[in-house]
Amino acid sequence: MSSSPVPRRELKDKAVDLLLSDQFVLYLSIFYVLLLAPFLPMLVTPANLVNVLSNMWPLLIVAIGQTFVLAIGGIDLSQGAAIALTSVLGAVLITGAADPATFANTPIWGWLLTDAGGPLAGVDHGVVLAIAAMLVAAVVIGLINGMAVAMFAMPAFIVTLVAMMIFSAFALWLTQSGNVANLPDDFIRLGRGDIVSVYFGAKEEAKIARRAIYSLVTYPMVIAMCVALAAHMLLNRTVFGSQVLAIGMNRKAAEISGVRVRRIIIAVFVLSAVCAMIGGLLFAARLEAGRPTLGGGSFLLDVIGAAVIGGTSLFGGKAKVIWTFFGVMFYVIMASSLSAMNLSAFQIDMVKGGIILCAALLDVLRTRLKRERVR
Amino acid sequence: ANICFAFQDLETEFWVASHKAIVETLTEMGHSVIERNATEDVNRQLEQVRDCVAQGVDGIILIPQDGESAVTIVKEATSNDVPIVVFNRPPANNDNGVIVVADNAAIAETAAGFVLEQAIAAAPSDAKLHAVVIVGDLGDTNAIQRKKGFEAAVAKFPERFDVTEVASDWDAATALANLEAAVTAKPKIDAMFTSSDFLFPTIRSVLEPRGMWKKSGEEGHIPLAGLDGDATACKLIKEGYVDATGVQDLYFEAEASVNAIVKAIEAGETDPNEVIADPGFALTTANLAEREMDMWGCKLLAEGFLDN
Amino acid sequence: MTDLLSLQGLSKSWFGIPANRDVSFSVREASVLGIIGQNGAGKSTLMNMIGGVVKPTSGHMLWRGLPYEPAGAADATRIGIAFIHQELNLFTNLSVAENLYIDGFPRRMGLIDWKRINERSRQVLSRLSLDFDPSVEVGRLSPGERQLVEIARALHNEASLLIFDEPTTSLTPRETERLFATIENLKSQGCTIIYISHILSDVQRLCDDIVVLRDGELVSKGTITEFPIPLMIRSMIGRDMGGMFPPRSNQPQGATVLEARGLTQPGVIEDVDLTVHEGEILGLFGLMGAGRSELARVLFGLDKCAKGTISLKGRPLEGPVRAHIEAGMAFVTENRREEGLMMDASVAENLTLASLAAFGRGPFALIDRDRVAERTERMREELNIKASDIHSQPAKALSGGNQQKVVIGKWQLRDPDLFILDEPTRGVDVGAKYEIYSLIDQIAARGGGIMMISSELEELMGMADRIVVMNRGEIKGQVLRQDFDRERILALAFGEIAE
Amino acid sequence: MKRLVGFTLSHSTAVFFVLILLWFGVQAPQFLQPESLANIIKQSSFIGIAALGMTVVLITGGIDLSVGSVMFLAPLIAGMAMRSFGLPVEAGFVVAMVVGAGLGGLNAFFIVVLRVVPFIVTLASLFVFRGFGTWLTSSTQFDFPERMRTFGLSNVLGIPTPILVFAVTAVAIHIMLRHTGAGRQIYAFGNDREAARKAGLAVELIEARAYIISSVCAAISGFVMISQIGRLDVGFGQGREFDVIAAAVLGGASLFGGVGTALGAVAGATLIQTAKLGLVFTGVNLYMQPIILGTVIFAAMVADGIRGRRLRDKLARTIRPLGSS
Numbered sequence A: 001m002s003s004s005p006v007p008r009r010e011l012k013d014k015a016v017d018l019l020l021s022d023q024f025v026l027y028l029s030i031f032y033v034l035l036l037a038p039f040l041p042m043l044v045t046p047a048n049l050v051n052v053l054s055n056m057w058p059l060l061i062v063a064i065g066q067t068f069v070l071a072i073g074g075i076d077l078s079q080g081a082a083i084a085l086t087s088v089l090g091a092v093l094i095t096g097a098a099d100p101a102t103f104a105n106t107p108i109w110g111w112l113l114t115d116a117g118g119p120l121a122g123v124d125h126g127v128v129l130a131i132a133a134m135l136v137a138a139v140v141i142g143l144i145n146g147m148a149v150a151m152f153a154m155p156a157f158i159v160t161l162v163a164m165m166i167f168s169a170f171a172l173w174l175t176q177s178g179n180v181a182n183l184p185d186d187f188i189r190l191g192r193g194d195i196v197s198v199y200f201g202a203k204e205e206a207k208i209a210r211r212a213i214y215s216l217v218t219y220p221m222v223i224a225m226c227v228a229l230a231a232h233m234l235l236n237r238t239v240f241g242s243q244v245l246a247i248g249m250n251r252k253a254a255e256i257s258g259v260r261v262r263r264i265i266i267a268v269f270v271l272s273a274v275c276a277m278i279g280g281l282l283f284a285a286r287l288e289a290g291r292p293t294l295g296g297g298s299f300l301l302d303v304i305g306a307a308v309i310g311g312t313s314l315f316g317g318k319a320k321v322i323w324t325f326f327g328v329m330f331y332v333i334m335a336s337s338l339s340a341m342n343l344s345a346f347q348i349d350m351v352k353g354g355i356i357l358c359a360a361l362l363d364v365l366r367t368r369l370k371r372e373r374v375r
Numbered sequence B: 001a002n003i004c005f006a007f008q009d010l011e012t013e014f015w016v017a018s019h020k021a022i023v024e025t026l027t028e029m030g031h032s033v034i035e036r037n038a039t040e041d042v043n044r045q046l047e048q049v050r051d052c053v054a055q056g057v058d059g060i061i062l063i064p065q066d067g068e069s070a071v072t073i074v075k076e077a078t079s080n081d082v083p084i085v086v087f088n089r090p091p092a093n094n095d096n097g098v099i100v101v102a103d104n105a106a107i108a109e110t111a112a113g114f115v116l117e118q119a120i121a122a123a124p125s126d127a128k129l130h131a132v133v134i135v136g137d138l139g140d141t142n143a144i145q146r147k148k149g150f151e152a153a154v155a156k157f158p159e160r161f162d163v164t165e166v167a168s169d170w171d172a173a174t175a176l177a178n179l180e181a182a183v184t185a186k187p188k189i190d191a192m193f194t195s196s197d198f199l200f201p202t203i204r205s206v207l208e209p210r211g212m213w214k215k216s217g218e219e220g221h222i223p224l225a226g227l228d229g230d231a232t233a234c235k236l237i238k239e240g241y242v243d244a245t246g247v248q249d250l251y252f253e254a255e256a257s258v259n260a261i262v263k264a265i266e267a268g269e270t271d272p273n274e275v276i277a278d279p280g281f282a283l284t285t286a287n288l289a290e291r292e293m294d295m296w297g298c299k300l301l302a303e304g305f306l307d308n
Numbered sequence C: 001m002t003d004l005l006s007l008q009g010l011s012k013s014w015f016g017i018p019a020n021r022d023v024s025f026s027v028r029e030a031s032v033l034g035i036i037g038q039n040g041a042g043k044s045t046l047m048n049m050i051g052g053v054v055k056p057t058s059g060h061m062l063w064r065g066l067p068y069e070p071a072g073a074a075d076a077t078r079i080g081i082a083f084i085h086q087e088l089n090l091f092t093n094l095s096v097a098e099n100l101y102i103d104g105f106p107r108r109m110g111l112i113d114w115k116r117i118n119e120r121s122r123q124v125l126s127r128l129s130l131d132f133d134p135s136v137e138v139g140r141l142s143p144g145e146r147q148l149v150e151i152a153r154a155l156h157n158e159a160s161l162l163i164f165d166e167p168t169t170s171l172t173p174r175e176t177e178r179l180f181a182t183i184e185n186l187k188s189q190g191c192t193i194i195y196i197s198h199i200l201s202d203v204q205r206l207c208d209d210i211v212v213l214r215d216g217e218l219v220s221k222g223t224i225t226e227f228p229i230p231l232m233i234r235s236m237i238g239r240d241m242g243g244m245f246p247p248r249s250n251q252p253q254g255a256t257v258l259e260a261r262g263l264t265q266p267g268v269i270e271d272v273d274l275t276v277h278e279g280e281i282l283g284l285f286g287l288m289g290a291g292r293s294e295l296a297r298v299l300f301g302l303d304k305c306a307k308g309t310i311s312l313k314g315r316p317l318e319g320p321v322r323a324h325i326e327a328g329m330a331f332v333t334e335n336r337r338e339e340g341l342m343m344d345a346s347v348a349e350n351l352t353l354a355s356l357a358a359f360g361r362g363p364f365a366l367i368d369r370d371r372v373a374e375r376t377e378r379m380r381e382e383l384n385i386k387a388s389d390i391h392s393q394p395a396k397a398l399s400g401g402n403q404q405k406v407v408i409g410k411w412q413l414r415d416p417d418l419f420i421l422d423e424p425t426r427g428v429d430v431g432a433k434y435e436i437y438s439l440i441d442q443i444a445a446r447g448g449g450i451m452m453i454s455s456e457l458e459e460l461m462g463m464a465d466r467i468v469v470m471n472r473g474e475i476k477g478q479v480l481r482q483d484f485d486r487e488r489i490l491a492l493a494f495g496e497i498a499e
Numbered sequence D: 001m002k003r004l005v006g007f008t009l010s011h012s013t014a015v016f017f018v019l020i021l022l023w024f025g026v027q028a029p030q031f032l033q034p035e036s037l038a039n040i041i042k043q044s045s046f047i048g049i050a051a052l053g054m055t056v057v058l059i060t061g062g063i064d065l066s067v068g069s070v071m072f073l074a075p076l077i078a079g080m081a082m083r084s085f086g087l088p089v090e091a092g093f094v095v096a097m098v099v100g101a102g103l104g105g106l107n108a109f110f111i112v113v114l115r116v117v118p119f120i121v122t123l124a125s126l127f128v129f130r131g132f133g134t135w136l137t138s139s140t141q142f143d144f145p146e147r148m149r150t151f152g153l154s155n156v157l158g159i160p161t162p163i164l165v166f167a168v169t170a171v172a173i174h175i176m177l178r179h180t181g182a183g184r185q186i187y188a189f190g191n192d193r194e195a196a197r198k199a200g201l202a203v204e205l206i207e208a209r210a211y212i213i214s215s216v217c218a219a220i221s222g223f224v225m226i227s228q229i230g231r232l233d234v235g236f237g238q239g240r241e242f243d244v245i246a247a248a249v250l251g252g253a254s255l256f257g258g259v260g261t262a263l264g265a266v267a268g269a270t271l272i273q274t275a276k277l278g279l280v281f282t283g284v285n286l287y288m289q290p291i292i293l294g295t296v297i298f299a300a301m302v303a304d305g306i307r308g309r310r311l312r313d314k315l316a317r318t319i320r321p322l323g324s325s
């Protein structure tokens, strides 16, 4: 409209493009890191970046499950409980030994768990079988949530809140608060196993210190990337995904257009629980124990917060796996930077809240630009 | 040296006091401290310790969430050649790291035992007595240890006690509601044990309006014990409302931890292994005179901690 | 006579696309001004600017000769403008009375004076001869009733300028008459009215002056006597139109597509028998509340029915909506905003919603995007949907008529055997209506059966082969094309005669 | 018999409530004594008062995750003011409400003026408010002057102060929602924001008001709870946002806006507290308590669903009179 010189206009257009693209949160993360790097040089050290990435994978998988539920306009608060329950279940099955002092009072003592460990301890492919059992448990949790939401038309919030209460209490009850350790190496490797490691440094060093070797490609990374890719295809490229989004946008219209609304809602909750279970598997593996308290505390707020910062709408119909990917990335980078700032423990929460708000404000700016954009 | 201090939360006086003691001692000695608060999330704690390792710290002091995660985190540190000291909560095995521990269960047993004995002494020899225990968050190992200690104390007097368990989730409001209900349900109480001293004000709010908040020796006094040894407990024991509290020697533990880590760093030792036990004790109305100043809460009290 | 309101060079752009360009005209006091134009011509946008809902990109307005720049709808209300929006703007969770007074409740001692509100609401409603309880929740009213409530809301404000944006789309002839009487009455009391409608005969009857918009621009204006209907049409669409209805290209063939026997749902419909043949357009007429939409919902499997059978092409139909769709049924509901469209989704996404499975490829049903692009683009051309880009423009940014076309297109992509159309041309301009009629005719010509529900008797008489008339949940009779007779059909609908 | 079934179904929530009371009453008869019932209501007040405010926010279609932190921060600042200026408890109460209003205003500013989604704003303020409080106290407990407890444990006309505050708040919110224009406009806003704007309502004001009300309620709830204990611990109120939302939703508020009542919030909070305390009364194993509680809440929601369906059926439109064929 104005007669500004052409190159400037292009530059501005480019900036706007950047702001409006799907990768916005990625750019935001990069910008954030670059902004802080001069003050917090450790933020961009390879060691830290590797660490940030390793923190990202399990959270990403859980957040992807949540993204599907958010896409239909629901919310899944039971993911943490699903993690707790499935991790305990899997660990009980494969643990190599259990301390009677901790577990003798548990309802599973004697038949499922003995001092010689669980039924699958030392069994061939025991880890695989245990994971299968965890999967079944996750599916059951998802089915319960999904059926209650789809069949009884109950609000997802309350259904999954109740599920959270019940399943996490159930997990605690099963082990009477005990953490189940002594897991086989095959299992633990899932949480930290390196596939490709790199070392930056002088070649002639006789013995390379362990901490100078950076895990570049790890099992969690491979698993998370596979899940993310599959989820991306599923949500944004398949018929199923389109129907999920349609339900989120207008359930009535979807129903009248022949979308199997109930079935899809149930499927989405199952998906969410299964994703939670896979994420939980990685958590349990790297902590080397099944824990009834895993996924508690403010974990859920992290998961939902990451998805929402990515751009997924809580009201349904607007969700992309790639958004969640970048949202989670921003979240872990933020957490890492908060650590790096070395704030006192009393200030960290305030700064965290501030950063979340700033990110959201940028998003608002972006939406506004989108609306006013002259195409 | 550059020392990472990773703790699990700062929500009770005990942790705040430990935190203060450790950070101040290290700073005074001229070391720089990197603090990491895991806010009760083990995963976050593991990430934070990895983060510290990645930053290249010289040593780590850890207050873990529980024994199992402690093992993993200690391994994480030692395999990266960073010496580590575990404060207060013992790992499930003692193979690595310097471990400074107090036995929560044993201390709880002593403190609870003291009030149970008082209750027995005050009652006819065959009467069935009613004991109330306020339990912490069931997901917290300390809460479980303390519950176990109490149970062990009760087991010493077979057939003598009916026990009412009251959940608190480590939350004053929850404890208030539940305790009030428990007292209404069964108003005759012969002894009470709270898994943490921070709940004494809550207990008082429930008992006082019912005329059950009495000093030791007064008619209707309920023998009352807690655990932690904080300033409020000290004050209440001195006033006679509370009879005993289990004490961990916070200053001893803090000093031992700091010394151990500094020693390891200076010696260039990457995997020191040692268990330093804090025997702990119960401060009771009986030993108040001689042991008062062994309790961290009483020191704080003397410094005017509660006079704000 | 003085000018109440004058617009001077008003323009508005959405996403850089002009919806109104340099529109100037004046409204005389105590007159009825008709504004006509095709769907998307910019009528509603213009009214939204007058009503303070939308800010003009440029230009300005004068109210009684003074500059008028509303900051929001409240400003418009304050100076005496009442606005009946095209899309209903009622709060379905509140009662009728609350809807009438939502922007200013009469109070007693700080609290809402319910007695006064209910009384006054009843009075306002009775001006429209509505006798329902003002405390009833709007969500429970039929679309027609809602529209009347919307009108009542405008009336109770004693405004000096009333804007009616297609107020009769859900009204029966009788209610329309009543509304017109009310408008005449208001005019004689000195009120000024702007009336927008696609029913040109109504415009001709009611209005004193005419303004014609095309593509956002004012193309002509004048007094009503200068605008016979053919001229209106020519100014609107820029060309002549042969007639209102396309010639029917075929005669119904014998085979039965839909057969319903003895459908009964207590309290709703009673013993309904119905057949639709291949290539037949069956008109279903009745007054508001006659139960036509309910019958359609039962036929489509959306509502249950206690007794009776439905069969499509000889196969009995049971079970959920999905089975009905799969068997070849399609249903364009009367409430496109709530049941038809995903308002935030793009036109293309809306078009493919009912036939998504057909776009799946491979074991994971990956969507074949090329085919989606190709089919939706073809559908856009076929239906002449006016959208800048069907893949990015959301349905909510389409004009009402174009939204309706999207709903029809959604089903058209499935190529169904039986099309149930509930008020398919509601809010659609003459040109687009003609296109929809042609579309219906083509579907019939290809052998599809059509059941068309409409409250516009002319349209049914123009298109249908047979008209079935309902009254209070029952079928009162049917009239074949050669016997079509307005009086007789209306009499059946009012339940005055039965066969 | 048929009428009984009909009655049960159409009042299923109330019937359910009575059943719970009876169930626990049979197992522990003291549960039904006035003292115990009063105690239930007293303990419901904490979550209940906050749920009243939350209901208002939910009606607008928003959410307020910061209530748990407001419960902590508002009484804290009030307490500091009481101690520094020697204010009486009543004045402290007012300070807490004012602080609550301020914190709510802060939320509202970001939501209404800067147009950030409520979930994110209140998630951020959840951290900021708590962080600010922790910073103020250096993460130690805060002891109120002794008069605070006198207030919290006092009775007015034989009614415990917490119950009184609960009742007054409930009535105030009820009247505001039901009988004032501002209240009805909140419903309108929640039903259709765009339509509200077109109807000329001051949508910004309506939305802002809701967040302020919610924070004020959270502040009251925190202050009243703390006044019973006399000491504020750093973890106080943490995670309570879920309890509060659960009570409001159980009381019929929808996260999608447009519905919810003050009465519902009171009922929701009381129902949950009844079940909780019933479990304590009957001495159920600690591990089983949350499991049973969850089941009870679930059953209550199912009962409510049945009631809703019955209501819909009853109100369903009839075109022809029933029974005439």
Ligand SMILES: Nc1ncnc2c1ncn2[C@@H]1O[C@H](COP(=O)(O)OP(=O)(O)OP(=O)(O)O)[C@@H](O)[C@H]1O
Pocket: C014, C015, C018, C019, C037, C038, C039, C040, C041, C042, C043, C044, C045, C046, C086, C396, C397, C398, C399, C400, C401, C402, C427, C429
């Ligand atoms: N909120 C909006 N955002 C973007 N574009 C819009 C919006 N509202 C209307 N438009 C566009 O503005 C143009 C004019 O629309 P308008 O609703 O004024 O048409 P109309 O004349 O009222 O049509 P109809 O007769 O179908 O109601 C259309 O091209 C439409 O797509």
Ligand SMILES: Nc1ncnc2c1ncn2[C@@H]1O[C@H](COP(=O)(O)OP(=O)(O)OP(=O)(O)O)[C@@H](O)[C@H]1O
Pocket: C139, C140, C141, C142, C143, C144, C170, C286, C287, C288, C289, C290, C291, C292, C293, C294, C334, C423, C453, C455, D315, D316, D317, D319
């Ligand atoms: N009181 C009411 N409660 C619930 N829904 C209603 C009520 N009144 C009308 N409806 C709904 O409004 C729609 C219109 O129903 P109606 O039977 O009037 O259809 P119709 O005969 O096709 O008339 P029209 O389409 O002209 O309104 C139906 O979907 C019906 O369910």
Ligand SMILES: [Mg+2]
Pocket: C043, C044, C045, C086, C165, C399, C400
């Ligand atoms: Mg229009």
Ligand SMILES: [Mg+2]
Pocket: C292, C293, C294, C334, C422
């Ligand atoms: Mg209809």
